[in-house]
Structures are given as C-alpha cells and as structure tokens.
Amino acid sequence: MSRIEVATYSKLAERAGFSITIEKIDIALFKLSNGEVRAIENHSPHPKGGVLTEGLVSGEYVYCPVYDWKISLRDGKVQAPDEGEVKTFQVDIENDSVYIIM
C-alpha cells in the first residue's frame, strides 16, 4: 500500500474529471458538487472500453462519455440495466493535498 500525492484539492474543478497516470494505471479523479473527491480507474467497464474523465458528472455518478453507462463513483458499480464494475481507489485529503491509496 502506498499513499501517493496526486493533486491540489483547491485547484480541482467541481464536476470535471482530472486524469492521472500512475505507473501505467490510468485513474480518473472527480470532485463532486458536495466537495468530496472520488477516484476510479479511468477505463469504462463497457466491453468496448473508453475513458471516463470526460463523462458527465451527476451527484455521485459519472456517465460513461462514449456509451452512456451510469457508474457509481462511490463503489464503482455500473447502474442497471447495464452491468459491470470499475475499480475504485481510496482518496485522502490533507492540507489541500489529494492522495490516492493504492
């Protein structure tokens, strides 16, 4: 387990994806309207794949920008009627720094 600093909290834009690459793992960071930050793997579970950072963010969900799947940013689960799951990462915020635990 490592704790990696990835972004400055106050610079993150709300409801916009922030894409990061850590050792070849692509991660999408989202700051929600309620100020919380979530991190998920930046790869849609749709069979045809695709990125998630550019998806529309609504509450606790992001919509896959290419195939419009609705994905929970809390547990990574794809919402019915579609099925699937993306990996989620734990996020820590400390003194305006955003860390990912992985």
Place this chain on the structure above:
Amino acid sequence: MNKKKLVMIGNGMAGVRTIEEIIKIAPEQFDITIFGKEPYPNYNRIKLSNILQGDTSFEEIIINTVDWYKENQIQLYTGEAVTQIDTELKRVITGKRVVEYDELIIATGSNSFILPIPGADKKGVSGFRDINDCEMMINSSKQYKKAVVIGGGLLGLEAARGLLNLGMEVDVVHLLPHLMERQLDPIASSMLKRELESQGMNFLMEKQTVEIVGEERVTGLRFKDGSEVDADLVVMAIGIKPNIEVAKNSGIYFNRGIVVNDFMETNIANVYAVGECAEHREIVYGLVAPLYEQGKVLANHICGIINAPYEGSISGTQLKVAGVDLYSAGEIFEDETTQSIKVQNEFDGVYKKILIRDNQIVGVVLYGDTKDSTKLFRMLTKKEDISGMTSVSILQAQEETGDIGSMPNDELICGCNGVTKGVIVDAIQKQGLTTLDQVSHCTNAGRSCGRCKPMVSQILAHTLGDKFDAAAAHKISICGCTTLSRDEVVAEIKEKGLTSVKEIMNVLGWKTEEGCTKCRPALNYFLGMIYMDEYKDERDSRLVNEKMHANIQKDGTYSVVPRMYGGVTTAQDLKKIAEVAEKHHVPLVKLTGGQRIGLFGIKKEDLPTIWEELDMPSGYAYGKTLRTVKTCVGAQFCRYGTQDSMALGIELEKKFERLDTPHKVKMGVSACPRNCSEAGIKDIGFVGIDGGWEIYVGGNGGVDLRPGDHLMTVKTQEEVMEMTGAYLQYYRETAHYLERTSKWLERVGLDHVRVVLANEETRKALNARMDKTLQKYVEPWNEAIQNEEIQEKYYTNHTILVGSESK
C-alpha cells in the same frame, strides 16, 4: 378490511399485463407480490432483436419501470426464482423466503428449446430469449467472426440479422426446404430468402444438426448428411418450450404447458396460469396478442367480474424481418377447395395471396406491403361474403391517411394488444384523453411493437376534431428525472425566471440531484435559447464532444476538423494541415462527408497544440449546431451554374457558425437544379435557379432518410439570409432537444412554418433574437489556447512519478 394476497411467479409481458389489468379494475383489492427470475423489471421481449441490431437501448424497451412497481405498491423480487408451490398451505417458496398467497398466478413464460444433441452445452451455444442471450451474442461478436443460427423461423432470422449487424458472418441452418414455413408459402418464402441473401445471410437448407463440435468452446456443427460447418457462436432458435418446472414439482396438472380452462384456472383452486407457460385447449400460444387476451380474461376473473371466457385466439401474424414487412393469417396453402388471388411483383418486392373458399377469405399471406392486413383480417374473421367484390377492390390498399370516419369500429388497430378503433374512440371520449401517451396507457394500443402509433394518432386527431392539438398530443417528458415535457419546462423557465440548470432542477422538483445525460444538456440549451446573450453556458452540462470541442473516438482519442467555409480551402491552409499531420504523426487524415478534412486519433493532451499550429477556427464537426454548408462549384467556374453557390455557402456558414441548435444542422447550396451539393437531403438546402433561389427544408440523409420540402423560392441572397435566420430561430425556439429539423417539421407541419415565416414582423423578431444570440459566441479552440485554466481542466493528463514530489 384485509387485502387479499396476490402472488405472481414470473415478471414477463403476459403476467405483468395481467397485473396491470387487475390494478385498473380493482386498484385497492390486492397486496401484490411478483417474483422474477431475471434481475430486471418487465421488458419488451419483442424488441430484443432491436437491441441485438443496435438500434435500441435496454432502457427503451422497459415496459414497466421500477418506479411503476413502487407507485402501485407491488412488492417485486427480481433475480429470485420460486422453487416450490405448497398448494396445501397456499404459499410459495424461494431460496430466500416463504410468501403466502390467496391467489396465485403462474406466468413463467418459456425457455429456448435447446436441441438435445451432443455438445449443446459447450461455450458459445445460446438460445435467443432474454437480455443475457443478447449480451452473450454481442460480446461474442467482438471476439469471434463466424456465427451459425439454427432455425429459419422468425426468431432465427431476427437473430441472424442482428448478428450481421454486429459484423459477424452468419449461416442460417434450416431443417425444411422453406424459411418461415408456418407463416409463408413457398413463393413468399423464397422472396424473403433472396432478400436476406442479398443482405449477406448464407443459408444451409434441409440440414439437420446432429452434433456441436469443439473443445470447451464450440468450433463447428456436424449435420446428418456428414457435412460440417465452422462456427464460433451457435444460436438455437428452433422454438420455445413452456417453462413449467415450478408447476411440475407442485402437483399442478400439465401437459406441454400448464393446463388451464377458459378462465385460465389450473386444476388447483386459486392457482392460475397465463402466457407462454399455459396450455389452453391443447394450444400453447407464443405471440403477444393472444397472451394479452388471456391476461384480460384472467384479470376479470380474479377480480370477480363475470366475463366472457377465453375461447382461444385466431391471430394474424404481423412481422418485420430484416426490413421486410410480412403478414400472414389463417391458411397458407392452396388445396382443391380453395381459389386464390395472387399478386406477384418481384420488381417492387411485393407479393400478396388471398385464399378463398366458398366466397370467404380463409387465408392471407402478404409480403413487402402489409397495408391491407387489418382490412383482410377483418374480412377473414368476420367471414364476410366477398362474392360481390372484384379482386382489385379486395386487394386495393387503403389510403394510409385513410378515412378514419368510415372505418368500422371493430377494425383492429393494434394487433399486438387486440385494440380496436372502437375501444380507442370510446376511451378518448369517455376519459377525455388528449395525448398519444394517454391513449396508449388506457388502451394499451401501441405499447408493444409500436407500429400502429401513427394510426392511433390519426384516430385521436379525428375523434377530437378541432380540439386536437398535435403538439400536446405527443407529450413526452424530457427524461426520467422529471414528468414535465419540453414545453412545460421551457414555459416554467420563462415564467419563473429560472436562470441556471441547478435552479431549474430545484424549483421544478427534479427526481435526481444533478440530472442525467438527457436533461442536463437539454436544460443548458433551453437556457441559452431563452436568455440569448445573457446566459453563461454551463460547459460541464454538455456531453463529451461539445465539452471538449472535438469528437471522441472509440479509443478515447479525438478528431480535429477545422472550419473550411463552404468547403472552400487554399493551398496555404492545406499546407498547414499537412504539416501538422506529419509533425504529430496523425494516424488518419480523411475527407469528411461534409467537405472538410478530418485529423483522427489525436490525444486530448495534444488538442490545444494542434489547434494552435493549425491556427484555424473549429469546424464544429462535433456539435449540436451548424455543421457544414456543402457547396457545389457554381457560377464562378461551372458552365451550368446559374448562381454563386460558393459565395452563398460561405456567407451562410460565417453567419450561423457556432450557433447552438436542438440538434445538428446541415446545409447545402447548389447553383443549379442538378444539385451537386445534395441540398435536397439537408436540413436547409438552397438550389439556384435563373433569377433566384429555391429553399428546401426538413431534408435528411441520415437515419431518417427524407427529401426536403420546397419551402419557397426567393429572388435575392438577402432574402435567403432573412428566411434562413427566421426559419432556424423558429426551429431553435420550438423543437425538442435532439429533434432533427426533419422530425420537427413533420411534427409542426410545413404549412404552419410557412404561415409563421410569411409574417414580416414575426420574421424580423425571429431574426433579431437570432442576431442577439449569435453575438455571444467566441471561437472555442482559440479560447482554449489562450486560457490556461481551460487547458488544465479539460486537456491535461497528469503523470505521477511514484516516489517523487512532482506532479
């Protein structure tokens, strides 16, 4: 009073329809519990082939949403199968719970019939019955190439068509010499086969499959004659088998299906069966119309209403296979006692056969043109004496816009749900219905395959007469987050002075916190349309392409299409594009359909740099906006050109570029009626004639292929600009979001638009609002180049080196 407990096993179309009927008759009488094996609410199985063919999403085929179950206080357990019925203690048992019942409906439907041959359990072998089967086929198509469908009936052909759409090679294996032999005669069948072959299907006729070969996964099929064929995917679509497992274990009498009487009662008191699992007078029905008839009889019976028994159904089969309309009812084959009328027109792909015995129609087969089907079916079921009629009058197609007034009340309008004109008219009059949605809801007309909707709409118009309001009749809420329609939302925004997406959602009681991909972009558009230059666009409520000002591709890269007004470019611009493509190793450079040059495969981090080096404005090839104005060479060079099409095209594109519209808008300008710019299939097209311009509107060259309507002819370029501005602005102000001009024009009517545009004051006002709106736009690529905040927010990927502080 304690409510009676009604339990239903099965959550499919026939069962849930029965529940709907029960709720309509006796809304408070029962506590209802439904068990469904599949993890979904009730969906429209008829439309599975549309999902496979990629033209519908799962959400669109849901008939009863989860909210419907909640609103009607139905306890729904999905993904939970009932394993046993205890008819003594009147309770059902699942793996998780025991639930008591007073009345029990078994509506477990059917399963695909899987051939009992060696290898049928291998990976890559599937039926075609539910969403899982569809998903399995879709996934297979991504990895594998060759599919074999066993069964040349309706289901098999639909599966095969879907697999072709998914890019697979498809063989269809059929045991008999003719496709769909139960619905079609050999002539219609061979016409269908020829059509499907031209679409790329390959047929292996009169082949009996005896083994599925392969290791873990299927690799091929072996036939009785010893021949073999390769296959990476096998779909069995031979037939269905009533799913009666739960009844078998519970002492309920069954044969092929669960045996029921004319009131859908089984041999056990208070236990009923309905739908594909039920066997009535030795027939198990598989089409939706008879199943819905059964549901209605059962609902009445359970609610204690004395009603006519179910005495079986004669039904016509209206089908659409791979784009071909088919209809069949009654007998198919001639014998010595029948006479037939046949029309065979291979050139137009039409075939009709009417079988007559003793001056009565006893059979109908229609191929390619099924407009007469309701009339002929009525004549068949009513046993009308046709001796006074000529063959022409029997076969004469009813006008499509038909004379609703002279149509008899018992004419069947919705074949799927058995709804007649009389029932629809009655519901409209007695319940004061005014919209298509309401009519569907009350009568079920149009709720299954949806093909009768235009007819239902005509009946609504005819019945309401002057009170009919076409726009209101088709009220549909803008998305699942609200019950309000587009017009209601727009009216509320104006009336209450709502100024942001968030405020709209708060004030109008949105069901979701921040909307969805349907309503967010729509609301953002409405605000920009209403407040013109005052509204600050909410970029994060736009979908990816408009947000990024580039078109996302399936691999997450983007395309860059620079503006090239009227499709006219220069050597200098071409050099710039070439240099950028070379320098950045752009994977694909391609001419687009709208006379532009596209650079494909660009990473999002590289977009701003590439835009800067191009130093050209965005071509908006990604937006709900004016895409391109396609032009022909015109009078400047062409010997036929009567007008300067390039100049007009450039002027139009310069004026209207960047404008937000409900959906994309394409234009074309031709300098003569030869129409090289294909202006007849553009949203707005202009054709130069001697001394003026013809304006065409509502054309579409895409999904909804439609030739444009001639709106008017004007004399000067100024008039063209004025009419175009007014027309576009009227479209912007009245269309649904994501409604193309072709659909919009059909909805509001060409004559209506002409009336609007004929009024000079209205025209001026529309143009004034258009001009005010156009002022607000800034060139987005340049904005991104200049603005570091935008670059950081949208066009940056942050590579983190582990163990380092940098980012």
